[in-house]
Amino acid sequence: MSGLEAADRRALAREQPAKSERWPRTERRQARIRSVLSRRQPDLTVVLENIHDPHNVSAILRSCDAVGVLRAHAVYTIEEPPPGAFARQTSASAAKWVDVLRHDSVAACYEALRADGFQVLVTSLGPESRSLYERDLTAPTALVLGNEMRGASPEASGLSDGAIEIPMMGMVQSLNVSVACAVCLYEAFRQRWHAGDYEASKLDASALLSLEEDWLRR
Amino acid sequence: MSGLEAADRRALAREQPAKSERWPRTERRQARIRSVLSRRQPDLTVVLENIHDPHNVSAILRSCDAVGVLRAHAVYTIEEPPPGAFARQTSASAAKWVDVLRHDSVAACYEALRADGFQVLVTSLGPESRSLYERDLTAPTALVLGNEMRGASPEASGLSDGAIEIPMMGMVQSLNVSVACAVCLYEAFRQRWHAGDYEASKLDASALLSLEEDWLRR
Numbered sequence: 317m318s319g320l321e322a323a324d325r326r327a328l329a330r331e332q333p334a335k336s337e338r339w340p341r342t343e344r345r346q347a348r349i350r351s352v353l354s355r356r357q358p359d360l361t362v363v364l365e366n367i368h369d370p371h372n373v374s375a376i377l378r379s380c381d382a383v384g385v386l387r388a389h390a391v392y393t394i395e396e397p398p399p400g401a402f403a404r405q406t407s408a409s410a411a412k413w414v415d416v417l418r419h420d421s422v423a424a425c426y427e428a429l430r431a432d433g434f435q436v437l438v439t440s441l442g443p444e445s446r447s448l449y450e451r452d453l454t455a456p457t458a459l460v461l462g463n464e465m466r467g468a469s470p471e472a473s474g475l476s477d478g479a480i481e482i483p484m485m486g487m488v489q490s491l492n493v494s495v496a497c498a499v500c501l502y503e504a505f506r507q508r509w510h511a512g513d514y515e516a517s518k519l520d521a522s523a524l525l526s527l528e529e530d531w532l533r534r
Numbered sequence: 535m536s537g538l539e540a541a542d543r544r545a546l547a548r549e550q551p552a553k554s555e556r557w558p559r560t561e562r563r564q565a566r567i568r569s570v571l572s573r574r575q576p577d578l579t580v581v582l583e584n585i586h587d588p589h590n591v592s593a594i595l596r597s598c599d600a601v602g603v604l605r606a607h608a609v610y611t612i613e614e615p616p617p618g619a620f621a622r623q624t625s626a627s628a629a630k631w632v633d634v635l636r637h638d639s640v641a642a643c644y645e646a647l648r649a650d651g652f653q654v655l656v657t658s659l660g661p662e663s664r665s666l667y668e669r670d671l672t673a674p675t676a677l678v679l680g681n682e683m684r685g686a687s688p689e690a691s692g693l694s695d696g697a698i699e700i701p702m703m704g705m706v707q708s709l710n711v712s713v714a715c716a717v718c719l720y721e722a723f724r725q726r727w728h729a730g731d732y733e734a735s736k737l738d739a740s741a742l743l744s745l746e747e748d749w750l751r752r
Contacts, residue, residue, distance in 0.1 A: 381598065487628075509701070514703060
């Protein structure tokens, strides 16, 4: 939202630390970090499978931050990750606030997710896919987003627990991948908001403290 | 959605007309056009106010097509429209299927919208803005999207009927403008789907026929 982009730049300008202090630990910044961490959803994540365009990676991580994804996942088996796309840069970069775990293969990624209790849903069109709005996204959910041109790989689809389809009423049968990701994540947000998932922290006290220390140093 | 992008390119390849016929009027194409037109929402639209980046314009029009916007609006008072962004090109270009009406001023644009019964809502952050999820988007609604850096102009905000805010739970206080547009449009889709707004055509028989003739020639 463009108004927010302007507001963001102002917030960023305000947040610039004085040159003498490397990690400004103002009360206000600490309170903000604590508040954001208390709304993080450790049971909601995305898997970026060979996403090629750095602007798409950046927009996806921004949506992740906005709905409270704590940690995202990436599998780059066909191409290299876009240079710099996952680097923590300025406070305005969502990559600073959403850690991305890289996996060597789709199988290893899904195994790790399932060990943490996630259902793994691929965003794609197909006879077996179900509408986004029919899925229970309050359950621990990992959304797999495939490459811009090829879509999710056969392996990523085949090993998943199901497919999500965004209903499309128009002539053009596709959405930009970062747009599709945001539509899915905000439907998860909507369901979770109604379920009260943002009212109390899902992270336990020691995880909160440790993450707060970590974030204050970013 | 990347899988859909690939599917889209295949659909496009299939749709290429034989060189001898300029406007392929196959039964299949006609049925598709008729079906899409019958789901168009003439009472849902967007206003692009000085949107600068052609990729954002393109992604916004794609989301418009996907949820059934029949006609979008543009106001370029500060800068020129991005070259080519509104041109009808290939079948895969949403600009081919979403007409964009240009207005000379915000006031003239809003006047035209109000004459057609639209509520005009600006997407922005502010004390007076209400959550996207508290708005009734089944009512005739125009969503105003402002410039990437400056946001909606004071005039666009001041003359509007209210502001919509996308809830944000993270550290970064902004979303890409095309992402924000899609999140708003798909919430409108969700509400309208539940209200049965896609079940019967909102265009009357003569409008459907005339648009069908027009689209078959595109």
